[in-house]
Amino acid sequence: MKGYKKYYGQKLFWYLLTLIFAVILNFVLPRLMPGDPVSAIAARAVGGMTDSTAIQKVINDYVEKFGINKPMYQQFFMWLGNVLKGDFGVSFSQYPRPVSDIINSAVWWTVALQLPAIIVGWLLGNILGAIAAYIRGVFDKAILPFFLFVSNIPAFGMATILLFVFSIKLGIAPASGGYGYDLIPNVSWTFVKSVIGHYQLPFWSIVLITIGGQAIGMRSMSIYELNADYVKYSRFLGIKDSKIVGYVFRNAMLPQITGLALSLGTMIGGALVAEIIFSYPGLGTTLLTAVTGQDYPLLSACTLIITIMVLIANLVVELLYGVIDPRVKANQQD
Amino acid sequence: MKEIMKKVTALLCVGTMSAVMLAGCGSSAQPAATAEPAAEEPAAEEAAEEPAEEEAAEEEAEPAEEEAAEEASTDEGSTPRNETLYFAGQQWGTINDWNPMSPNSNNAMGQTQKDTARTLIWETLFMYNSMDGKLYGLLGKEYSWNDDMTVLTVKMNPDAHWSDGEPVTADDVAYTYDTHVKYESSTGADYSTYIDSITAKDAETVEIAAKLDGGKAVNPLKVTAYLCNIYVMPKAYLEKVEERNGEDPDKVKQDTMEDLVASGPYLPYMNNDQKVVFIRDDNYWGQAASMWGKLPVPKYIAHTIYKDNAAGQVALQQGEVDVCQQFITDVQKLWLDEDLPISTWYDEAPYGMTATMPSMFFNCEKPGLDQAAVRKAIAMAVDYEQIIASAMSGQSQTFDELPRCIAGPAESDRAYVDIDSLKDLQWKNKDVEGAKALLDEAGITDEDGDGIREYKGENLSFKAECPTGWTDWNASMEIVAAAGKDIGIDISTYFPEANSFYDDMTTCNFDICMWSAPGAGPMSPYSKAMFYFSEEYAKLASNWSGNFGHYMNDDAEKILQQIPLETDEAKLKEYYTELSKIWLEEVPSVALMYRPEQFYSVNESVWTNYPAADSGNNIPPLVCTDGYGIAALYELELAE
Numbered sequence: 001m002k003g004y005k006k007y008y009g010q011k012l013f014w015y016l017l018t019l020i021f022a023v024i025l026n027f028v029l030p031r032l033m034p035g036d037p038v039s040a041i042a043a044r045a046v047g048g049m050t051d052s053t054a055i056q057k058v059i060n061d062y063v064e065k066f067g068i069n070k071p072m073y074q075q076f077f078m079w080l081g082n083v084l085k086g087d088f089g090v091s092f093s094q095y096p097r098p099v100s101d102i103i104n105s106a107v108w109w110t111v112a113l114q115l116p117a118i119i120v121g122w123l124l125g126n127i128l129g130a131i132a133a134y135i136r137g138v139f140d141k142a143i144l145p146f147f148l149f150v151s152n153i154p155a156f157g158m159a160t161i162l163l164f165v166f167s168i169k170l171g172i173a174p175a176s177g178g179y180g181y182d183l184i185p186n187v188s189w190t191f192v193k194s195v196i197g198h199y200q201l202p203f204w205s206i207v208l209i210t211i212g213g214q215a216i217g218m219r220s221m222s223i224y225e226l227n228a229d230y231v232k233y234s235r236f237l238g239i240k241d242s243k244i245v246g247y248v249f250r251n252a253m254l255p256q257i258t259g260l261a262l263s264l265g266t267m268i269g270g271a272l273v274a275e276i277i278f279s280y281p282g283l284g285t286t287l288l289t290a291v292t293g294q295d296y297p298l299l300s301a302c303t304l305i306i307t308i309m310v311l312i313a314n315l316v317v318e319l320l321y322g323v324i325d326p327r328v329k330a331n332q333q334d
Numbered sequence: 335m336k337e338i339m340k341k342v343t344a345l346l347c348v349g350t351m352s353a354v355m356l357a358g359c360g361s362s363a364q365p366a367a368t369a370e371p372a373a374e375e376p377a378a379e380e381a382a383e384e385p386a387e388e389e390a391a392e393e394e395a396e397p398a399e400e401e402a403a404e405e406a407s408t409d410e411g412s413t414p415r416n417e418t419l420y421f422a423g424q425q426w427g428t429i430n431d432w433n434p435m436s437p438n439s440n441n442a443m444g445q446t447q448k449d450t451a452r453t454l455i456w457e458t459l460f461m462y463n464s465m466d467g468k469l470y471g472l473l474g475k476e477y478s479w480n481d482d483m484t485v486l487t488v489k490m491n492p493d494a495h496w497s498d499g500e501p502v503t504a505d506d507v508a509y510t511y512d513t514h515v516k517y518e519s520s521t522g523a524d525y526s527t528y529i530d531s532i533t534a535k536d537a538e539t540v541e542i543a544a545k546l547d548g549g550k551a552v553n554p555l556k557v558t559a560y561l562c563n564i565y566v567m568p569k570a571y572l573e574k575v576e577e578r579n580g581e582d583p584d585k586v587k588q589d590t591m592e593d594l595v596a597s598g599p600y601l602p603y604m605n606n607d608q609k610v611v612f613i614r615d616d617n618y619w620g621q622a623a624s625m626w627g628k629l630p631v632p633k634y635i636a637h638t639i640y641k642d643n644a645a646g647q648v649a650l651q652q653g654e655v656d657v658c659q660q661f662i663t664d665v666q667k668l669w670l671d672e673d674l675p676i677s678t679w680y681d682e683a684p685y686g687m688t689a690t691m692p693s694m695f696f697n698c699e700k701p702g703l704d705q706a707a708v709r710k711a712i713a714m715a716v717d718y719e720q721i722i723a724s725a726m727s728g729q730s731q732t733f734d735e736l737p738r739c740i741a742g743p744a745e746s747d748r749a750y751v752d753i754d755s756l757k758d759l760q761w762k763n764k765d766v767e768g769a770k771a772l773l774d775e776a777g778i779t780d781e782d783g784d785g786i787r788e789y790k791g792e793n794l795s796f797k798a799e800c801p802t803g804w805t806d807w808n809a810s811m812e813i814v815a816a817a818g819k820d821i822g823i824d825i826s827t828y829f830p831e832a833n834s835f836y837d838d839m840t841t842c843n844f845d846i847c848m849w850s851a852p853g854a855g856p857m858s859p860y861s862k863a864m865f866y867f868s869e870e871y872a873k874l875a876s877n878w879s880g881n882f883g884h885y886m887n888d889d890a891e892k893i894l895q896q897i898p899l900e901t902d903e904a905k906l907k908e909y910y911t912e913l914s915k916i917w918l919e920e921v922p923s924v925a926l927m928y929r930p931e932q933f934y935s936v937n938e939s940v941w942t943n944y945p946a947a948d949s950g951n952n953i954p955p956l957v958c959t960d961g962y963g964i965a966a967l968y969e970l971e972l973a974e
Binding site for chain 1: 411413430438440645832876
């Protein structure tokens with residue numbers, strides 16, 4: 001147990017350090033963008049006004065209200081203090097709607113889309129990799145290369161292709177939104193069906209590009225393990241093939257768990273973009289609105305939520321790793 | 335044998351995998367068909383867990399949806415296709431309030447107070463019709479100025495009542511204005527310069543006293559504009575809002591007013607991050623014979639919140655959107671090539687009714703650009719026809735068809751200018767030789783032989799600026815840059831983020847920038863004249879209104895001050911013609927193309943009988959919601 005303590009302690013320390021830097025960068029980076037976000041809000045407010053002093057008054061009012069005339073470090077500590085209380089402030093672009101409200105309505109769509117998609121993609125990828133290594137033939141020569149090819153298509157490209165083929169050309173899938181354009185959210189079979197229907201394209205666009213990368217890793221690991229000495233030795237001993245295969249894949253799985261953690265980490269880069277293509281009401285689209293609207297509070301909150309989600313996912317995987325792989329424990333005890 | 339078995343198992347495994355994939359895609363065919371009033375669980379059970387996995391949990395996370403679920407008990411949980419008019423291009427992002435006093439409303443679909451105000455929920459006293467430039471009665475029946483033009487009297491429509499049944503009175507009109515002023519809303523701040531007071535003479539008579547300067551109204555045009563710009567709110571409801579916010583100005587202005595009492599034909603029904611829906615108020619007062627004599631045809635007005643133009647356009651093509659207020663490149667291809675039942679205002683180019691002019695401004699404080707010859711030379715060398723053909727895909731008249739003048743493209747406004755007398759001042763498209771000659775004549779030549787002309791020993795080198803991503807504008811600026819190259823002036827393009835651009839434009843920190851003139855309204859063409867010339871705007875520290883290049887011309891300024899007080903049509907024509915002359919001679923700014931006030935394309939697969947240029951019913955193409963354009967809602971018919 002002593003070994004674990006050290007292992008977990010170290011992990012937690014590094015994750016905490018990462019979190020601190022992430023929080024600082026989350027706050028600072030958006031604010032380094034050129035341009036004044038208040039200009040845009042003020043522009044809306046003064047549209048159509050003709051009296052000069054009145055216009056100036058409105059603009060000054062905003063600068064004051066958002067506190068962007070204060071030095072950045074003061075803004076940071078004010079913001080941090082509020083975040084610790086769970087208050088992310090008020091959105092600039094949807095003013096006066098609180099950021100937490102916006103995040104709350106978006107984050108569940110994202111979690112419900114991304115987690116299952118990544119896990120399904122990971123599972124299918126590993127199955128494919130294992131089959132390709134063990135059975136070879138068409139799996140190794142055709143299906144795996146195909147998915148490898150697909151996995152190199154960027155997420156937005158994949159999303160656009162699916163959208164074009166299934167929605168615009170074939171007309172069998174909806175093009176945008178989280179549910180039918182003519183529905184009002186309610187508890188009914190029609191609505192649930194619509195939600196499931198709108199779920200398909202974003203879901204598969206993520207799954208399809210996840211499969212290849214996972215499969216290739218699994219295949220190499222499996223081939224390596226299949227040729228390992230212990231496998232040959234087991235065969236000599238006359239241990240059943242199915243039993244050996246069980247050992248092999250358990251060992252080959254280990255690096256794949258790291259792969260899962262990594263793919264959770266790349267969620268932002270790829271999969272969130274898929275949401276934007278399908279106008280899916282998740283964090284990806286919210287993030288885009290925040291960027292284009294220079295909505296600092298919303299932007300900071302979005303990236304912070306994503307960072308925290310990724311950190312937690314990684315941490316959980318790493319902690320699990322300690323349990324799954326006895327070598328980790330052994331290492332620490334040396 | 336074992337080996338084969340395994341291979342078969344694996345094959346099956348992959349087979350199922352692909353089957354699941356295909357089935358997944360297949361099942362999504364249904365939602366588009368929709369509107370099955372199928373077995374519905376009572377909304378009261380909303381807390382009950384749904385059979386679907388993750389998706390069910392998400393639904394309940396959205397607060398707006400809970401309200402919707404409650405209301406859904408009266409409906410089938412959908413807005414049936416043949417009872418709903420679907421929009422695109424009006425509302426971007428989630429609605430945040432219903433408060434006409436809010437400075438930050440992101441609720442364009444529900445409330446837009448402008449010359450052609452959107453009167454779906456709140457209503458103005460009058461509606462502006464850009465077809466004939468006249469005001470049509472809504473809550474107000476008629477209006478008249480006294481002889482000195484100091485007091486404007488409005489007679490109310492006695493039939494008008496609020497959604498709670500109470501009559502709309504002169505008191506409401508007066509109280510609305512007083513509230514705007516009291517809490518310093520942008521409306522209050524703006525209009526209090528021009529309006530002294532609004533009082534209720536009796537229940538049906540409103541008197542608007544103009545602010546006076548030396549015995550004359552400061553700007554009677556602006557007072558008239560109040561009639562069609564600003565919504566009337568009920569006094570009783572406003573008092574309630576004030577009370578619950580303790581009369582705190584910030585809180586009153588930020589009250590979301592979700593429980594609003596309004597007078598318009600529709601009321602808010604539901605909204606969330608994905609859409610907004612209004613439902614018809616079947617007790618709407620406008621069904622009185624003194625107004626429309628009937629209810630608007632669609633029971634629901636719905637606007638899906640699309641992420642970008644592309645998504646909105648796809649929806650229009652798929653028949654999920656009826657009325658689309660978006661610029662569509664080569665819109666004619668939708669019916670010529672794709673054979674879709676989509677139409678626009680005109681069947682042929684320019685397809686829309688143009689009303690405004692995206693224009694380029696020169697920074698007149700910048701050495702080089704402070705010379706009229708340089709400005710005019712650049713303007714002369716530009717290939718406007720290419721701008722119109724490429725950036726606007728032909729959706730604008732050319733300047734040969736509709737010669738430049740300060741009044742813009744609308745016929746009712748052009749009547750104020752003697753276009754023929756401007757003939758000699760117009761320049762032909764891409765007149766490179768003429769431009770070069772003009773520069774040579776002004777002694778602005780290339781002395782050091784680097785191919786770029788100098789002014790006072792400095793190379794003429796400028797940046798043409800507009801926001802990144804505004805592709806049609808970006809293309810226009812590229813064409814301007816190319817024109818500079820042709821005549822020996824170095825113009826490069828610069829496309830910053832929109833907010834950086836706003837900073838540059840509003841503080842006169844640019845060389846050449848682009849912005850669009852105001853559209854048609856009760857103040858036009860005065861509003862356009864102000865936009866191009868006003869010295870008052872130029873003096874603002876943060877100027878959003880016009881004359882961004884700080885062009886100072888006292889003659890023009892004097893005319894601008896006289897126009898609002900002038901009622902003699904001939905005199906007005908003289909003024910606007912004079913301004914147009916200055917505009918074309920001095921070129922402080924130049925129109926690059928014409929553009930409609932609102933883009934307007936409609937899909938006629940469900941609804942038909944939309945206003946069109948040849949329908950002859952005097953309804954403007956203001957997307958069935960704005961100004962007198964709302965009359966279109968009463969004319970719609972189902973396609974089958």
